[in-house]
Amino acid sequence: MIHLKNVNKEFNGRIILHNINLNVEKGETLAIIGASGSGKSTLLRLMIGLLQPTSGEVWIKDTEISQLPEIDLDKIRLNMGMVFQYSALFDSMTVGDNVAFGLKEHTKFTSEKIQQVVQEKLKLVELEGFEAMMPNELSGGMKKRISLARAIAFEPEIVLYDEPSSGLDPIMAAKIDELIVNTQQVLGVTSVVVTHDMNSAFHIADRIAMVYDGELIAIDDVDGIKNSQDLRVREFIHGTIKPIKRRQTHVDRS
Numbered sequence: 357m358i359h360l361k362n363v364n365k366e367f368n369g370r371i372i373l374h375n376i377n378l379n380v381e382k383g384e385t386l387a388i389i390g391a392s393g394s395g396k397s398t399l400l401r402l403m404i405g406l407l408q409p410t411s412g413e414v415w416i417k418d419t420e421i422s423q424l425p426e427i428d429l430d431k432i433r434l435n436m437g438m439v440f441q442y443s444a445l446f447d448s449m450t451v452g453d454n455v456a457f458g459l460k461e462h463t464k465f466t467s468e469k470i471q472q473v474v475q476e477k478l479k480l481v482e483l484e485g486f487e488a489m490m491p492n493e494l495s496g497g498m499k500k501r502i503s504l505a506r507a508i509a510f511e512p513e514i515v516l517y518d519e520p521s522s523g524l525d526p527i528m529a530a531k532i533d534e535l536i537v538n539t540q541q542v543l544g545v546t547s548v549v550v551t552h553d554m555n556s557a558f559h560i561a562d563r564i565a566m567v568y569d570g571e572l573i574a575i576d577d578v579d580g581i582k583n584s585q586d587l588r589v590r591e592f593i594h595g596t597i598k599p600i601k602r603r604q605t606h607v608d609r610s
């Protein structure tokens with residue numbers, strides 16, 4: 357469903373991701389773990405075409421998206437929902453309008469149909485009846501749930517989550533995990549979840565991929581990761597990670 361082939365990403369000559377090869381299968385939930393700054397969010401942004409790789413290919417289903425013009429990318433993105441780390445709701449719009457935003461922009465749905473979809477999706481995230489509220493009246497966890505409702509409004513085949521439970525208390529974080537699992541089960545979506553939270557990764561993921569200093573050093577099912585013999589994986593999952601040493605950057609400017 358998502359296929360990254362020999363992907364490299366540099367920012368200002370600094371290597372952030374190095375030779376990433378990754379397949380996300382249809383219907384699976386892949387968690388991406390790794391230390392802060394290791395390149396997880398960059399990987400997610402490459403998957404939805406918000407960033408272009410310096411080299412390599414990014415395939416979404418049967419389309420290579422890395423060089424697509426924005427107009428074609430928009431069509432691909434209609435099949436992808438993204439839940440951003442800081443919810444990224446429009447503060448000046450009601451909850452209902454936030455969830456409806458993409459539907460109004462990209463479909464010819466009647467306002468009744470849009471209303472119906474908004475209610476359905478709010479029900480899925482257990483926030484029925486919150487349509488008229490404004491984002492600044494909501495807690496962080498509620499905003500994340502609204503952001504999820506907005507991401508799934510189109511019933512996309514792919515949902516990407518960037519740190520969906522960061523900044524939430526453990527109970528709300530568990531609730532978000534439950535919604536991620538529920539969304540996968542109800543809509544059959546393919547999900548990629550960037551997270552720092554190992555408990556969450558173990559709970560929601562079919563497979564876990566670990567990024568270390570811009571490299572994909574492990575990808576396996578939950579048991580495989582729990583039993584990994586790789587010291588870097590063991591240190592990370594047991595919370596004893598050492599500061600990473602960045603690779604020596606070499607950019608050939610010839």
Ligand SMILES: Nc1ncnc2c1ncn2[C@@H]1O[C@H](COP(=O)(O)OP(=O)(O)OP(=O)(O)O)[C@@H](O)[C@H]1O
Binds near residue numbers: 390392395398
């Ligand atoms: N647009 C950008 N321009 C320049 N550098 C960037 C840009 N985006 C990310 N970086 C750098 O790339 C590196 C990886 O960032 P990224 O956000 O992917 O890491 P992360 O693993 O998601 O970190 P965190 O867990 O803290 O969110 C960081 O050193 C960051 O400063």
